[in-house]
Amino acid sequence: MDQEIQKPVRVKKEKPQLRQSIYSLLPEEMQTWLKDNGEKPFRAGQIFDWLYIKRVTTFDEMSNLSKELRDKLAADFELSTLSTLIKQESKDGTIKFLFQLQDGYSIETVLMRHEYGNSVCVTTQVGCRIGCSFCASTLGGLKRHLLAGEIVEQVVNVQKALDEVGERVSHVVIMGIGEPFDNYDAMMSFLKVINHEKGLNIGARHITVSTSGIIPSIYKFADEQLQINFALSLHAPNQELRLRLMPIAKAYKLPDLIEAIRYYTEKTGRRVSFEYGLFGGVNDQVEHAEELARLIKGIKCHVNLIPVNYVPERDYVRTPKNDIFSFEKTLKNHGINVTIRREHGSDIDAACGQLRAKERKQETTN
Numbered sequence: 001m002d003q004e005i006q007k008p009v010r011v012k013k014e015k016p017q018l019r020q021s022i023y024s025l026l027p028e029e030m031q032t033w034l035k036d037n038g039e040k041p042f043r044a045g046q047i048f049d050w051l052y053i054k055r056v057t058t059f060d061e062m063s064n065l066s067k068e069l070r071d072k073l074a075a076d077f078e079l080s081t082l083s084t085l086i087k088q089e090s091k092d093g094t095i096k097f098l099f100q101l102q103d104g105y106s107i108e109t110v111l112m113r114h115e116y117g118n119s120v121c122v123t124t125q126v127g128c129r130i131g132c133s134f135c136a137s138t139l140g141g142l143k144r145h146l147l148a149g150e151i152v153e154q155v156v157n158v159q160k161a162l163d164e165v166g167e168r169v170s171h172v173v174i175m176g177i178g179e180p181f182d183n184y185d186a187m188m189s190f191l192k193v194i195n196h197e198k199g200l201n202i203g204a205r206h207i208t209v210s211t212s213g214i215i216p217s218i219y220k221f222a223d224e225q226l227q228i229n230f231a232l233s234l235h236a237p238n239q240e241l242r243l244r245l246m247p248i249a250k251a252y253k254l255p256d257l258i259e260a261i262r263y264y265t266e267k268t269g270r271r272v273s274f275e276y277g278l279f280g281g282v283n284d285q286v287e288h289a290e291e292l293a294r295l296i297k298g299i300k301c302h303v304n305l306i307p308v309n310y311v312p313e314r315d316y317v318r319t320p321k322n323d324i325f326s327f328e329k330t331l332k333n334h335g336i337n338v339t340i341r342r343e344h345g346s347d348i349d350a351a352c353g354q355l356r357a358k359e360r361k362q363e364t365t366n
Contacts, residue, residue, distance in 0.1 A: 018102060021149025022051065022077035023156060024189060027198045037072050047073070048198040055160055078102065082153050087161075095161065101126070101150065105143055108177055109154040111161070114342075117170030117206075118162060122154045124187055125178025130212050131247045132233075134279060134308060134316050137177040146178070148189035155194060155202075172202055175210045175231070181217035191228060204228045210275060215252045215260045222264040231273040231304070232261060236283055237291035245283070254295075262299060271300040277308050278324060280317040289330035296336070303331055303338040 025033065030044040043065065050062045059070045059079055085106060086098040093113035100106050110121040126143035128135070159169045172194060174180045180187045191207065194200040204227035211218065212233045221230065236242035236254075243249040249257075261272055274296060278284040292303070307324055308316050319327075324340060331338040 018147065019078040019081070020076065021081045021147055021153060022047075022073065022079055023152035023193065024147060024149030026189075026192055026196060033076070037076075039069055039072070043069065045198065052156075052199055052201075055156065055163065078149075080153070081147075081150050082107075082157055084157070095158075097154075097157065097161075099154065099157070101146075103144075107146070107150075107154070109158060110176065111158050111169075114171075118167055119171035119173060120155050120158045120169050121173045121176050122151055122190075123176030123178055124151060124174060124180045124183045124190075128178045129182065130179050132212065132235075133245055133247075134235075134277060142178075142182075145183040145186060148186040148193065151186065151190040152193050152200075155200060159200070169200070169202065171206045171208075173208045173210065175208070179212055179214065180209055181211045181214040181221070184217055184220070188224075191226070195228075208273070212246060212248050213252050213257045214248070215256055218257075218260040218264055222267040225268060227270075229273065230264060230268075230270065231275050232257075233277075234274045234292075235277045237288050237295050241283055241288075245279075258295065258299075261301075265300045271302055274301055274303045275306060276303055277306045278319040278327065279308050280319045280323075282316065284319040284323050284327055286326055286330050289327045290334075293331055293334035293336055297334075301337070303336055305338060305340045307340070 027044050027048055030047060031041040034041050034043050046064055047062065050056045054061075056062060057080065059074045062070055062073075065073075081102045082099040084097055085100050086096075088096045088098075090096075095111040097109045097111075098106055099109060105126040107123040107126060109123060112119045112121065123146065125145055127140050128138040129142035131138050155169055155172060162168060174187065174190075187209070191209070192199075194202050195204055195207065208229035208231055209221070210231040210233060233246075234242075235245050236249075239249060239254040242254050264270075265272055276283075276292070296303075305324065305328060307318055328338055328340060
């Protein structure tokens with residue numbers, strides 16, 4: 001009698017359970033938690049003072065709270081969900097952090113120094129599913145969404161680094177790894193925490209959210225009626241070229257996207273920034289600038305031209321300086337408000353996702 005051959009049973013690997021970051025909570029949410037745990041709601045103010053003013057690293061440092069309350073906090077929340085793997089510093093003052101999360105994945109956060117202050121570029125996802133052909137962030141696809149507290153903690157950690165030199169985070173841009181509107185609820189919670197006077201108290205007009213063009217979320221964001229700055233990663237003046245650069249254009253076509261942008265500017269009264277990466281020989285000629293001017297005519301806007309950072313895993317090259325200036329001049333001749341983005345961190349892994357791609361190949365290869 002033939003013996004039946006048993007196939008090996010494949011055991012599904014359990015995902016690590018993510019602990020809740022205390023930085024996810026607004027003061028009123030902390031008050032609710034305190035009441036639910038038999039504590040006085042006014043303690044929320046003390047806890048937020050320890051988190052955002054004194055910037056403690058352990059619950060035990062919260063010396064005006066009882067040992068019992070500190071133990072309750074430690075049981076329900078994590079105070080540190082990020083650990084620094086790499087900290088790269090550029091000659092121009094730019095600092096790029098590679099942080100490890102509690103489940104072993106990694107993310108990037110960048111501090112950029114400007115004349116107007118210190119700006120932090122935060123990440124909203126581990127990887128990205130959008131698939132832009134020029135971006136290192138999408139290598140390996142999307143692993144997971146970040147929790148709101150994990151996004152807040154990026155800014156807090158950068159602020160702790162700035163504390164050592166007596167400086168402050170003044171601006172935040174949500175333009176790191178991932179598509180913010182693909183993690184909408186966590187992004188909104190993050191915005192509320194960093195804007196809150198008891199949180200990081202960063203003014204709404206000092207915060208910028210960028211999207212690759214998820215149309216339903218643009219309408220939703222417009223209806224939030226926030227004073228927060230809004231940017232669209234456009235990168236092409238027509239549907240065919242945008243589809244080549246950004247696969248998201250298949251689901252959200254350029255004419256519909258521009259219609260959503262017009263809704264945003266009319267609903268909020270605020271201007272939109274169009275992020276336009278210049279890729280040598282692809283989208284950077286005068287005829288592209290002419291077409292772009294026609295596309296955005298009449299929209300309250302600003303165009304931010306971005307000379308592309310070279311990414312080894314991608315094939316794009318930098319646009320020659322003369323072509324950059326010709327593109328800028330063409331837009332200005334059409335009355336478009338335009339600037340060329342100053343380059344940051346050219347002597348380190350400056351491109352978004354580049355440091356992670358180099359150091360964490362297991363995450364960024366399929």
